Amino acid sequence: MSVLLDVKNLTTQFNTEAGIVKAVNDVSFQLNEQEIIGLVGESGCGKSVSQLSVMQLISAPGKITNGEVNFEGRNLLDYESNSDEMRAIRGGKIAMIFQEPMTSLNPTLTIGRQLTEMLELHLNMTKEAARERAVELLKQVGISGAESRLDDYPHNFSGGMRQRVMIAIGLSCNPRILIADEPTTALDVTTQAQLLELMKDMVSKYNASLVIVTHNLGVVARYAHRIYIMYAGNIVESGTTEEIFANPQHPYTKGLLKCIPRLDEEKGRKLVPIEGLPPNLINMKSSCAFAPRCSERLERCLTEAAPPLRDIGNGHYVGCFEK
Amino acid sequence: MAAYIIRRLISGFIILALVTLFVFFVMRLLPGDPLIIFMGRSVSSGNMSMEQLENMRAEYGLDKPIMVQYLNWIKGIFHGDLGTSIHYHEKVGRLMLERFPITLHLDIFSLFIGTFLGVMLGIAAAIRRGTWVDTLATGFANIGITIPVFWLGVVLMYTLGLKLRLLPIAGYTSPFDDFWMSTRQAIMPVICLSITSMAVIARQMRSSMLEVIKQDYVRTAWSKGLKERVIIFRHVLKNSLIPIVTLLGLAIGIVVGGSVLVETVFAIPGVGRLLVDSIFAQDYVVIQSSILIIATIIIVVNLLVDISYGWLDPRIRYS
Ligand SMILES: Nc1ncnc2c1ncn2[C@@H]1O[C@H](COP(=O)(O)OP(=O)(O)OP(=O)(O)O)[C@@H](O)[C@H]1O
Numbered sequence: 045m046s047v048l049l050d051v052k053n054l055t056t057q058f059n060t061e062a063g064i065v066k067a068v069n070d071v072s073f074q075l076n077e078q079e080i081i082g083l084v085g086e087s088g089c090g091k092s093v094s095q096l097s098v099m100q101l102i103s104a105p106g107k108i109t110n111g112e113v114n115f116e117g118r119n120l121l122d123y124e125s126n127s128d129e130m131r132a133i134r135g136g137k138i139a140m141i142f143q144e145p146m147t148s149l150n151p152t153l154t155i156g157r158q159l160t161e162m163l164e165l166h167l168n169m170t171k172e173a174a175r176e177r178a179v180e181l182l183k184q185v186g187i188s189g190a191e192s193r194l195d196d197y198p199h200n201f202s203g204g205m206r207q208r209v210m211i212a213i214g215l216s217c218n219p220r221i222l223i224a225d226e227p228t229t230a231l232d233v234t235t236q237a238q239l240l241e242l243m244k245d246m247v248s249k250y251n252a253s254l255v256i257v258t259h260n261l262g263v264v265a266r267y268a269h270r271i272y273i274m275y276a277g278n279i280v281e282s283g284t285t286e287e288i289f290a291n292p293q294h295p296y297t298k299g300l301l302k303c304i305p306r307l308d309e310e311k312g313r314k315l316v317p318i319e320g321l322p323p324n325l326i327n328m329k330s331s332c333a334f335a336p337r338c339s340e341r342l343e344r345c346l347t348e349a350a351p352p353l354r355d356i357g358n359g360h361y362v363g364c365f366e367k
Numbered sequence: 368m369a370a371y372i373i374r375r376l377i378s379g380f381i382i383l384a385l386v387t388l389f390v391f392f393v394m395r396l397l398p399g400d401p402l403i404i405f406m407g408r409s410v411s412s413g414n415m416s417m418e419q420l421e422n423m424r425a426e427y428g429l430d431k432p433i434m435v436q437y438l439n440w441i442k443g444i445f446h447g448d449l450g451t452s453i454h455y456h457e458k459v460g461r462l463m464l465e466r467f468p469i470t471l472h473l474d475i476f477s478l479f480i481g482t483f484l485g486v487m488l489g490i491a492a493a494i495r496r497g498t499w500v501d502t503l504a505t506g507f508a509n510i511g512i513t514i515p516v517f518w519l520g521v522v523l524m525y526t527l528g529l530k531l532r533l534l535p536i537a538g539y540t541s542p543f544d545d546f547w548m549s550t551r552q553a554i555m556p557v558i559c560l561s562i563t564s565m566a567v568i569a570r571q572m573r574s575s576m577l578e579v580i581k582q583d584y585v586r587t588a589w590s591k592g593l594k595e596r597v598i599i600f601r602h603v604l605k606n607s608l609i610p611i612v613t614l615l616g617l618a619i620g621i622v623v624g625g626s627v628l629v630e631t632v633f634a635i636p637g638v639g640r641l642l643v644d645s646i647f648a649q650d651y652v653v654i655q656s657s658i659l660i661i662a663t664i665i666i667v668v669n670l671l672v673d674i675s676y677g678w679l680d681p682r683i684r685y686s
């Protein structure tokens with residue numbers, strides 16, 4: 045498998061009045077051809093910001109201060125965020141689906157227009173060709189009566205349907221990568237499962253790779269080949285899905301696993317939430333950000349910086365002291 | 368939709384009925400007598416006897432009980448007769464026909480310019496937020512809101528007209544008679560008439576665009592790789608215009624109200640000026656009818672504005 049997207053030492057900060065928010069801190073991750081990865085962490089840990097940085101969709105006061113985003117032999121961060129090259133990547137090569145299905149579509153444009161504008165832009169299609177393709181795409185994501193629904197507005201669609209439309213939009217220009225930022229968080233469980241299944245089928249149909257961003261390890265368990273665990277702007281552990289579930293190393297990962305229900309578990313296990321709250325990312329200390337909540341904390345954790353990711357074999361990496 | 372329009376028309380009708388009642392009776396409550404004022408003016412040319420006065424009173428139907436006068440007026444309206452001016456000795460309908468096109472010309476022009484420039488200024492301020500463009504546009508809008516139109520008119524007249532001699536000082540020419548002259552004469556009045564609504568619209572446009580730019584669907588538009596221009600005009604503009612439409616109704620009120628001042632300052636023989644002259648002359652009939660016509664226009668335009676909402680915002684259903 046060859047590497048499609050190679051993100052190295054990505055650092056994104058927000059210069060706010062209260063101080064510098066280190067939303068993404070020296071984050072590296074890789075995505076292979078036709079692979080599905082999961083990016084998991086609690087709310088506010090920098091998942092969205094890291095993905096928006098890849099697309100260069102960070103606006104002031106945010107700034108990407110360091111790192112590389114290598115894609116098809118180029119470092120995307122060399123491009124200006126509004127350059128023609130970067131715009132060709134956005135939507136054309138890397139597409140993104142967002143958290144909020146209810147507000148992510150423009151209420152004053154028809155679904156058809158929101159699909160065709162992209163086809164006309166990236167694939168230079170004529171209006172008629174784009175319309176035909178749009179119908180086909182809507183059919184593929186399971187919207188019945190696609191032809192007639194093209195002229196409907198988003199408010200005529202339910203949340204799940206809108207997210208299907210978003211998937212259609214995302215994949216419309218055959219991108220290499222689809223980034224789904226908590227695509228199902230706002231939806232009910234049945235719809236969630238259907239959408240994840242649909243996304244998996246669609247990316248394999250289009251030979252694309254998929255990044256699933258979520259705060260729920262359970263969501264990615266079935267679909268992701270590999271998982272990155274993120275905490276307070278850092279990747280703290282990564283590995284294949286089997287490794288992460290069978291052999292979690294970082295206390296944070298263990299904590300996350302303890303709070304999801306599992307089918308294969310012994311009866312009577314209690315679901316325990318991780319105690320405490322994630323730290324405020326403003327003006328953070330250099331010591332391990334998870335230490336204050338950590339159940340396996342050592343003396344040094346409170347004073348020393350967390351160690352860099354350490355290879356423990358089987359493609360499994362962890363950023364915690366060896367015990 | 369049809370049902371909605373019919374309902375709106377009915378309620379508009381009720382409002383107009385209330386307007387007629389209000390202007391009619393409030394005018395009569397004011398002290399003074401139009402005939403005596405009229406007589407006072409003609410005193411120099413000769414003396415009018417008490418008898419003549421009473422004859423005139425009968426001629427204009429002013430000797431009848433007030434309720435009857437009201438009903439006669441209303442009856443006249445339904446027959447297309449707005450009454451006869453005491454001051455001008457002319458049918459109000461004819462007076463209006465002469466003067467109305469003038470006010471319409473300037474007001475429509477001002478409304479169009481005020482809205483267009485207001486929207487443009489708001490867009491510029493919003494997309495260049497925090498830069499000198501924003502500072503300039505916002506400052507200009509704040510001045511526009513607070514500046515007294517009357518004062519602005521006089522200052523413009525003095526500077527552009529009298530001192531620099533760039534524009535004709537006052538007056539009005541129909542564009543069909545002399546287009547160039549007409550346009551030059553219209554410039555200062557149109558500036559005065561449009562500046563307030565332009566400022567109000569610019570401020571609203573700025574804040575509504577800044578609000579829309581933050582929306583999730585705009586982020587989606589960016590993620591599609593669209594050009595900034597396309598994002599602004601296709602995705603942001605229409606959504607930001609929705610609150611502006613509400614302001615249009617208000618802007619019409621501002622412009623029509625401003626006509627009274629501006630036509631007086633620039634000696635323009637429009638309805639606004641007619642209204643002012645008639646108030647000084649206590650010419651009941653003209654005042655009543657002018658106000659009724661102005662009210663009708665405002666009601667109709669507001670209906671059109673509400674209907675245009677549906678075009679901007681597909682979520683709106685008229686029921
Ligand atoms: N525009 C901004 N200005 C200041 N801080 C910001 C801004 N956008 C994001 N942040 C900060 O960056 C951090 C990471 O935010 P991000 O949206 O990436 O979190 P997330 O992991 O996606 O969380 P969630 O699960 O809630 O979506 C947060 O602490 C947030 O406060």
Ligand SMILES: [Mg+2]
Nearest residue numbers: 091092143225
């Ligand atoms: Mg997020």
